[in-house]
Every structure is written in C-alpha cells, then in structure tokens.
Amino acid sequence: MSTATTTPSGQPLGLSHRPSPGEAMFEALRAEDRPAFIGYLPYGFPTPEVSLDALRTMVGHGVDAVEIGLPYTDPVMDGPVIQAASQIALDHGERIAGVFRAVETVANAGGLPLIMSYWNLIYHYGVERFARDFENAGGAGLITPDLIPDEAGEWIEASDRHGLDRIFLVSPDSSDERLANAARNARGFIYAASRMGVTGERDTLSSSPEELVARTRRAGATNVCVGIGVSTPEQGATVGRYADGVIVGSALVHTMLDDTGRAARAADEGLAALAARTEALADGIRNARR
Template structure:
C-alpha cells in the first residue's frame, strides 16, 4: 500500500518555492477508474501538488453540471469505495499527496473507523467533507486523529468570525475557502470577497487556506495564488476529460493543467 503523503506538507513545499500550491479535482471512476488514475498522474507530471479525488454521490448538492455529469457516469459504471482506495494507492505511490472530497453518507455506510484505517493504509492524506460540519464531526475527528488523516472543512464568504474560528480549530491540514455560496463550476471571475475571506480565515487561526470553486484559467490561479496558500481547480479539468476519444481527453487535460501550473508559478513572490 502507498506511503502516506500529507497535503499540508506539499502545500508548504510549494509556498517555500514562492509558488501557490495547485490542487486538482478529479472524480474517481470518470471516464473509468483507470483513466481517472491516469488523469491524476497527468496532473502530477504537469506540476500539480495535490490531487483531490471526488467520490461519486447520487445527490451531489455542491456540484455544478460538469462534475454532476462526470459523477453520474462514474456511478453508472459501478464505481465503489474500493476503487477510491485503489486510486489513492496508485497516486500516492506515484508521489503526489492525495485527498478525497466525499459526501458523508458513503463514509458512514462503510464505517467511519474502518474507512479511516483503509484510507490511511492506501497512503491517503485525508478528507474534504462538504456536508459534514465540525459540529457533527466528532466520530470522524476521533478516527482521523487515530490514523493521522487530514480534515478539511469549508468556509464561505458569509461565514461569521466565530464560525471561522470553529472551522480553523477543528481542521487539520488546511481550510477550504469556497469563493462563493453557489455550486462548483468555471467562472469568468472568482469574486472580490475571496481575498477578505482568506484573510479572515487566517485571522481565525487557520495555518493554511486554499481557494476553490470557479477557478478555470492561469490568470485566475495567479491572482488567487498571490494571497492564498493553494488554488483548487475542478470543473476546468473535468471538462477536458469529457472528450469522447480517451487519448485526446488526456492530451487536452495536459494542456489545461500545464497552463494552470504556469499561473501559480512564482505567484507568492
């Protein structure tokens, strides 16, 4: 099984290089399990620092149309948690820190402590849990502490300061600053409220803050990278994988990924 690689360590290494860390979201099982693993390796080769494997869910409340389509395909093809553990093992063995973004139901169904043990054994860094707030996370926090896993909770521009303090206190690894209140998807601009959110989250005690939801271009990645520790990209990568021809899809992904990597390079200087 993979040696555990923590995303916080990868983010720190990027910041030390004067880059912002680049975090790429790929739904495991889209277009197939093997191709999602290949896609993660393409991102690693292009200079991404962390992979975020989305586990497909039947009611993805936070996801926009591109990711909803991809997760529907993955579900139809029978993607299950063992595929997630396999993908994590493959990518950590390849040398890139890998988390999973998952809704809470699959973890609860599998068994929280069992999930934490198996995920850590595969080398996984930890979980991003969009529908599990810290107030309801006691069982997960105990299991993640036991197995050395990161806990990434989400903040939003509307989060009051007391809530940011709660999230910063309970997160382990980094905090996910959602650039807007809406669903995932590419946007022409990421929003003026994002930098103040990052600053408020840091003031609340967060060690590392990464920004996601809507990043789709090198210019946006660079802008965010000047003030955030990491930049999270999802829909723009998944859209590249929607090409019918698999070889063309991976080539398109490489072009998009290389462009985004050029955006974060030197952004922290």
C-alpha cells in the same frame, strides 16, 4: 471483545503521531514562495482504469495534491460539469472500495492524495473502516463539504487515530465564530469556497475570496486554499498571490467531456486535453508570486 477501534487484545487504539501530510506540503511550498496547485477529478471518470491514468497525468503535469472525488447520486454542491462526470463514473460501476486504488496511484506518482466526499458515503462505508483503509493506501486527508466540525466528532476521533488531515469548508457567509471553529478543528488546511453555490467555471472572480482568506487566517487557520470557480491560469495566479493553495475542479474535468458536456471524449484525446490544461494552470499558479 475487540472492536474496530481497539487492538486485538482489546486495548483502545492510540493517537497517531504522524505529522500532518498537508502541513508538510505547505511548509515545503512556502520555502519556494509559491501556492499549492490542487486539482480535482472524480474517481471512475470516465472509467475506473482511465481515471487512474488521468490522476497520473495531473500529477505529472504540475498538480501538487489531488482531490479524488467520490461520485454521489445527490451532489448538492456540484455543478453540471462535475455532475455529468460523476454520473458517467457511476454508470461504469464506480464503488467507494475502488477509490483506494486511486489514492495509491496519486501517492505513487508523487502527489498528495486527498478524497472529497459527501459524508453519507463515508458513514455507510464505516468511519473507522474508511480511515484505516485510507491510511493504508497512503491517503493524506478528507474534504467533507457537508460535514461541519460541530457534527464531526466521530471523524475527528478516527482521523486522529490514523494521522489523517481534516479539511472543512468555509464561505463568505461564515461567521467569525464558524471560521474559528473550523480553524480549531481542521488539520492540513481550510477550504475557502470563493462564493456560495455550486461548483463551476467562472469568467471572473469577485474580491470576496481574498477577504475570506484574510478572515480565516485571523480566526486561526495556518493554511487556507481557495476553490469553486477558478478556471484559467490568470485566475489561478490572482488567487495564488494571497491564498496558500488554488483548487481547480470543473475546468480540469471539462477537458475530458465531449462537446455535448454529457459524454466522455475518447480516452487518448481526453488525457491529452487534460495534460495541456493542467500544464497551463500550473504555470499560472506556480508563478503567481513572481
């Protein structure tokens, strides 16, 4: 009898020969001697339809790859800005099945579509089913902040079958052994969290991200991107001088929240603010090595 991991005739599905979408992006950017600008936005914020406009806006104003966040009721790593946006998305009926529209939107706009999700959501949706639907929508890779390579066997198999990138997180507290394990099992890039703790905007960044990038490369990683805390064009330029990519989340999401930080701005106002912030960050990041 056939299953989700077999062909209709009952034969096991083979491995995909699709090249890594992330690696292809980084190779192209290395030729330009610039880092990637990776922007984050929760799907469904402030509404499912407006979030699609927001994703197009980000790509149209300088983002190379988009982390499409899957809102979750227990976001242990998310700071107050992303928590507020995620709750708004959940209140408007966001569901995991709808995220594949967002993936298609980013792909059609010319960006690299990534999904950032806590593992519980993928597990309950069905790992093979998620990988299949993600690939069919034009997806590139999955960022799993709470899934370590040691426990990712099912995802590693599914992603190999569907040609999807696997992005694992490392932090300044990661041992050399952990870094090597992440580098060995990742595909596309490694997400280097610039510090331990939740996401959020920061006035300053410590020197630990640069050291972490160097350690992760020594452990065998080809592409290392830095996130958590990058908020300004200046910070983006600083990180972009030594990292392969700069990841920005809260600073972009913040533009679409009102002054209370708990409700969304009017759609037109929020999209205009998002465009302006994205352009400013893109300018800093793209010119980091000039």
